[in-house]
Amino acid sequence: MIVYKFGGASIATPERMQALLPIIKEAQHEVVVVVSAMGKTTNELEEIVQAACNNKAHAHELAHALESKHLDYASQILSPENYSEAKQILAPFFTELQWAIDDADRARFDYSYDQIVCIGELLSTRIFSLFLAQENLINTWIDARALIRTDDTWRDARVDVAFTTAQVKVQLTPLLGSGQRVITQGFIGATDNNQSVTLGREGSDYTAALLASMLGATSVSIWKDVSGLRNADPKLFPDTVQIPDITYHEVIEMAYYGAQVIHPKTIKPLHNAGIPLYVKCFLDRTERGTIIHANDTQIAYPPIIVWKREQVLLQVTTLDFSFITEDALSFLYDTFARLKVRVNMIQNAAISFIACLDNRPEKIEAVIKALSPTYKIRRNEDVSLLTIRHYTPEILFGMTMNKTILLEQKTRNTVQVVMM
Numbered sequence: 001m002i003v004y005k006f007g008g009a010s011i012a013t014p015e016r017m018q019a020l021l022p023i024i025k026e027a028q029h030e031v032v033v034v035v036s037a038m039g040k041t042t043n044e045l046e047e048i049v050q051a052a053c054n055n056k057a058h059a060h061e062l063a064h065a066l067e068s069k070h071l072d073y074a075s076q077i078l079s080p081e082n083y084s085e086a087k088q089i090l091a092p093f094f095t096e097l098q099w100a101i102d103d104a105d106r107a108r109f110d111y112s113y114d115q116i117v118c119i120g121e122l123l124s125t126r127i128f129s130l131f132l133a134q135e136n137l138i139n140t141w142i143d144a145r146a147l148i149r150t151d152d153t154w155r156d157a158r159v160d161v162a163f164t165t166a167q168v169k170v171q172l173t174p175l176l177g178s179g180q181r182v183i184t185q186g187f188i189g190a191t192d193n194n195q196s197v198t199l200g201r202e203g204s205d206y207t208a209a210l211l212a213s214m215l216g217a218t219s220v221s222i223w224k225d226v227s228g229l230r231n232a233d234p235k236l237f238p239d240t241v242q243i244p245d246i247t248y249h250e251v252i253e254m255a256y257y258g259a260q261v262i263h264p265k266t267i268k269p270l271h272n273a274g275i276p277l278y279v280k281c282f283l284d285r286t287e288r289g290t291i292i293h294a295n296d297t298q299i300a301y302p303p304i305i306v307w308k309r310e311q312v313l314l315q316v317t318t319l320d321f322s323f324i325t326e327d328a329l330s331f332l333y334d335t336f337a338r339l340k341v342r343v344n345m346i347q348n349a350a351i352s353f354i355a356c357l358d359n360r361p362e363k364i365e366a367v368i369k370a371l372s373p374t375y376k377i378r379r380n381e382d383v384s385l386l387t388i389r390h391y392t393p394e395i396l397f398g399m400t401m402n403k404t405i406l407l408e409q410k411t412r413n414t415v416q417v418v419m420m
Ligand code: ASP
Pocket: 007, 008, 036, 037, 042, 043, 120, 186, 187, 200, 201, 202, 203, 204, 205
């Protein structure tokens, strides 16, 4: 039993989807295929969410364009008969999208986001499943919302592992045993009220890892448009190098600091179950790619650079000059935890506390509201957080020389800088 995950780039066009056939054919029959939304669909859906909260007519226009795009894609890859079947199969999702737009509301932004954004994966997997069937690759399409049960932390839902494992055993194991491939969505799930949720951007990797650990898979392969993990994002830096082998630990650190390579929650289930993760290139399936595993004997890493943008630095100072004691710290942490705000870096001094947070305006507002009775708050927007693992002084200097450094922290292995 193996798990394959295909990201948005691998199915961005009908030609790309077509080109995945040999990969699926060569895989053993017992395979769970986890698929993202096509190309940049999730970004487009995010725009629809914004519009749905401001201007519903515009949101419906955008939704209509998204619908045409998917139908056009399906018509290119499916025979006329299969295409007319696809139109019927996809119609309920377009309706679901219309309803979610009508129901969307700024006061419940994150909730509305999940109801709208989940549609991308539902559409892409349906089309993919029909295409594979057309090519005689027998498969069963599963709505991941019937498998992945979560809480209602919208846009970052926490999976109920016990419940989900039971569902996976009941629904997937028999199918795989009878030689059916399973096609399902990454990134989405549902609460016990059947409300859709998402697991955080790039969450399909996490879905693949969860399903693999629950099914006892022998490996997970993530198929990307690059030939493996690199030491920095090639879209941001010119001279990157490939990393052929890397430990779970190193990858979890990279992802945690914001590398967009793999969803941060992906590694834990794989590590706990001892399942290796292959990062492979769908453009050349013969390339070895990167292997992520437990064995850390003598891997010499290059400096690994993660640049996380859209950050906000909050400086919180006591109004009455009282110290930031352990009690105050525990209140501050408790506030972040209660408001489900992710803190990327912190530092405290006598009467102030500094936190670097993802720029999620509604969450930042909630934090400010909760803290302002006791603290004066200053914020710097548009800052970025640079993390370098295995850094050298030269690399650090090169990357920060023309910037204003607002905060810097170093350990033996890692340096982090908040800068603008
Ligand atoms: N489609 C989602 C995203 O773009 C999830 C994923 O690709 O993993 O973030």
